[in-house]
Amino acid sequence: MTFKIALVGCGGMGRRHAHGYIELRKHFDTVEMAAVCDVHHDVAATVAGEIGEATGATPDIYTDFDEMIAKADLDGVAIVTSTPMHHRFAIKAMNAGLHVITEKPMGLTLKACRQMREASESTGKVVAVAENYRRDPMNRLTKALIDSGAIGTPYFALDIGVNSSDGAVMHSTVWRAKKEQAGGAPLDAGVHNADMLLYLMGGANSVFAETAINEPQRTLRPMSEVxxxxxxxxxxxxxxxxxxxxxVEQTAVDTAFGVIRFKSGAIGQLLMTDTSHGQSLGVSTISGSNGTMYRPRSRSGESPRIVRNDGREITGDALLELVPDFELDDTTSILWNGARRTSSYDMNFREIDSKILAYEYLDMVQAAESGGQPEVGPKEGMDALALAYALMESGMSGLPVTVEDVAEGKASAFQDEIDTEMGI
Ligand SMILES: NC(=O)c1ccc[n+]([C@@H]2O[C@H](COP(=O)([O-])OP(=O)(O)OC[C@H]3O[C@@H](n4cnc5c(N)ncnc54)[C@H](O)[C@@H]3O)[C@@H](O)[C@H]2O)c1
Incomplete structure (x- = not known):
């Protein structure tokens, strides 16, 4: 059976989804992108044209979501609009009998996510979150190494992303400057870091954070510069x-310094800012009783590294000896040109990004067809967003918060303002 899907939101990430679909069609014929939708017809038409040229079948073009789900013959939708529309379109789609894959963050706030979770439970339709970093084969290897005890017992994780946008609006997208649209680097990008920390370290209990808007006046600059x-x-x-x-007025938090206590007892530091003029610092490490794991940049293809107490470094194929049972799953292996046990790979960003997106679609379709759950479903999507929002809630209250209270709506003052403004 061919699973018919529509792409909703054909901006930057929507076009990357189209590239993911084109990659998918090189290997599988089980998914068909039957329609694309964007409020801007020409934006949707560019993406539809690119798909048509590469696959020989041009999706139908819509500018109105409601019209599309009423008219088009679909099994599911991929929601890649700016974040405020994720929950609205997801709930409408599920109520119309369609499965959903939505871009990260799963929803605008945790309240929006809980509504999506309820709709999924009541309709039996899948909600999958297109959280991409963990699907990178190098992150699969990193997880296998940590789970196998290659660095011993994890003591603490450092995830530090200190950069400068030089006063520019993030990704040249005005919505990313706005608090009520779930903007700001620590939230919009930080949800990836949160998911990776949870993927590698297990669940999180509590967070204390300090947050700031250091640069409330931003300039809209072209993506070629940003x-x-x-x-x-x-x-x-x-x-x-x-x-x-x-x-552009930046109302979204641009700087967050958070300290996390994981359920295992390990500690984490998650620190993100794009206001660091003259200093750029990126640290992604996990230190344990038998060494430190240096995590590669997601989608770089670079190998992880383990450094022992005596300075000895283990990287590349030597890492595979520590995880004799490590293998990529069948879908990843097909997409990564047959690789099963790999410690690095050499591809450009667009190719890697497309392969991961292809994987996400196939994972969602498999869940829809088997009646199972996707790898990143409501639980995982909400856990990551709750950890990212925990930084915002703690930053606002000045007090530690538990991640569970954020997920289930007991710590929500920061998000209440968003929910009220957006009518949730
Ligand atoms: N996984 C990743 O690595 C990654 C990277 C970038 C963006 N994202 C996520 O993808 C989503 C989109 O981000 P982007 O960078 O593409 O933003 P964008 O602003 O470039 O694109 C959003 C598109 O959605 C369209 N849109 C908005 N409201 C709509 C509506 N009501 N009906 C139809 N179309 C509508 C807009 O016209 C625009 O073309 C965000 O949620 C973002 O967080 C994820």
Whole structure:
């Protein structure tokens, strides 16, 4: 059976989803992108045209989600709009009998996520979250190494992303500057870091954080300056009402310093800012009783590294000897050109990104067809978002919060403002 899906939201990430679908079709014929939808017809048409050229079948184009789900013959939707629409479209889709894969973050707030979870439970339809970092084969290897005890008992994790956007609006997308649209690097990007920490370290109990908006006046600059690697995927998108050079008010937190206590007893530090002028610092390590794991940048293809107390470094194929049972799953192996046990790979960003997206679609379709759960479903999607929002809640209250209280709505003052403004 071919699973018919529609792509909703054809901006930067939507175009990357199209590339993921094109990659998927090189290996599998079980998914068909039957429609694309964006409020901007020309934005949707660019993406539909690219799909048509690469696969020989051009999806139908819609500018209205409701019209699309009423008219198109679909099994599911991929929601890749800006974050405020995730829960609205997901719930409508499930109530119309469709399965859902939505971009991260799963929803605008945890309240939005709980509504999505309820809709999934009552309709029996899948909600999968397109959380990509953990699917990178190098992150699979990192997890296998940690689980096998290669660094001993994990004591603490450092996840430090200190960078400067030089006062620019993140990814040239105005919504990312806005608190009520779930903007700000520590939340919009930090949810990836949160998911990876949970994936590698297990569940989190509590968080204490200090947060700030250091740069409330941002400038809209072109993607070619802000994120050159992504620019070719974003050159078709529209930012209605704004032009390059405009000043944009940043109401979203741009700086968060958080300390996490994991359920295992280990400690974590999650620190993100894009306001660090003159210093760039990236640290992704996990230190344990028998060494430190240096995590590779997700989607770089680089090998993890373990450094022992005496300075000895284990990297590349030597790592595989520590995990004799480690193997990539069948889908990843097919997408990664037959690789089963690999300690690094050499591909460009777009190719890696596309393969991971192809994997995410196949994982969602398999869950839909088997009646099972995707790898990143409501639980995992909410856990990661609750950890990212825990930084915001603690930063606002000045007190530690438990991640569970954030997930289930008992610590929500920061998000209440968003929910009220967005009518949830
Ligand atoms: N997984 C990742 O690595 C990753 C990377 C980038 C973005 N994202 C996520 O993907 C989502 C989209 O981000 P982006 O960078 O593509 O943003 P974007 O602003 O470039 O694209 C969003 C698109 O959604 C469209 N849209 C908005 N409201 C709509 C509606 N009501 N109906 C139809 N279309 C609508 C917009 O016109 C726009 O083209 C966000 O949730 C973001 O967090 C994930």
């Amino acid at each position: 994120a050159p690697v992504l620019a070719e995927m974003y050159n078709h998108r529209k930012e209605v009402g704004y032009s390059t050079g405009d000043i």
